[in-house]
Amino acid sequence: MTLRINSRGSQVVKLQKELKAAGLAVGKADGIFGANTLKALKTFQARHHLAVDGVAGPNTWRALLNDGKKPAGAAAPKKTTPVASAPRGSLVSGYVNGVAKKIRVASIGNGKALRSDAAAKFNQMKAAARRAGVTLTPVSGFRTMAQQRSLYAAYRAGRGNLAARPGYSNHQGGRSVDVSTNGSYSSAAYKWLARHGRAYGFVNDVRGEPWHWTFRG
Ligand SMILES: [Zn+2]
Incomplete structure (x- = not known):
């Protein structure tokens, strides 16, 4: 009921x-x-x-x-929230290729986080872009299962951007970041990333989404 x-x-x-x-x-x-x-x-x-x-x-x-029905003592898993500002990053429940996986994430600013190694590279990249007068603002990074489910539901209902099946988004593995580009391949952020992203391990791997960059480093 x-x-x-x-x-x-x-x-x-x-x-x-x-x-x-x-x-x-x-x-x-x-x-x-x-x-x-x-x-x-x-x-x-x-x-x-x-x-x-x-x-x-x-x-x-x-x-x-x-x-x-769980045996006594098997406590429900603690809810993990990304306290991404912690210096060493924090352990969160991610998903990689449909499999639940604990990953360590760290802050990339604007309240967003990426897997720690990707975050370190992103922050270096962000600083380099800033020196060139370009602002890289992350608008989505690591996503929880609940967040991916809700984005996927919106996409299926025709109300949102393309979203991968829950469990299968690189955002859930903390490897993908959406950078503010106003959805445009002529934005300063996209143009800078297209030239320099790869040097930091980031590639634009979804056609039609200038904002979506995945760490392959
Ligand atoms: Zn994305």
């Missing part, structure tokens, strides 16, 4: 009990889907790489019911 904010009844009690069993605070299992239940559900969805929509649909229920 699909449950959402303001749902009520015995199924909501069940949902609240499952969330509690998963170690999340929902307060009293009172059968009213309120703010605490919503918050706990979203946390659960993020931990399980589900769409973080706060709606308990079939996928979420499956994960909830499986979660409860």
